[in-house]
Amino acid sequence: MNDDLIGYLIATDSIDEFLGYEPKCPNCNSKMIEIIYGMPDSTTMEKAKKGELFLGGCMIEDENPKYHCNKCRRSYFDDLKKYINEPNNWE
Numbered sequence: 001m002n003d004d005l006i007g008y009l010i011a012t013d014s015i016d017e018f019l020g021y022e023p024k025c026p027n028c029n030s031k032m033i034e035i036i037y038g039m040p041d042s043t044t045m046e047k048a049k050k051g052e053l054f055l056g057g058c059m060i061e062d063e064n065p066k067y068h069c070n071k072c073r074r075s076y077f078d079d080l081k082k083y084i085n086e087p088n089n090w091e
């Protein structure tokens with residue numbers, strides 16, 4: 001890693017993603033899973049069943065939630081302030 005790359009990641013707000021940042025639920029503090037949109041393939045389906053990721057469906061809106069908390073059944077938007085209630089995929 002060089003400084004240019006780090007500077008670029010910070011400037012584009014992608015440093016968290018680069019470092020494998022895993023957001024925690026603001027409500028219960030447990031690790032949240034990523035929400036995947038579009039048609040899932042078989043690998044994605046398997047992971048969703050295991051609760052490793054959350055299927056957001058094919059509808060792509062202007063703003064979609066990004067992370068899902070399995071415990072609270074909430075799907076959080078990028079800023080982790082707004083959320084919607086959604087049942088888990090496997091229930």
Ligand SMILES: [Zn+2]
Nearest residue numbers: 025028069072
């Ligand atoms: Zn939670």
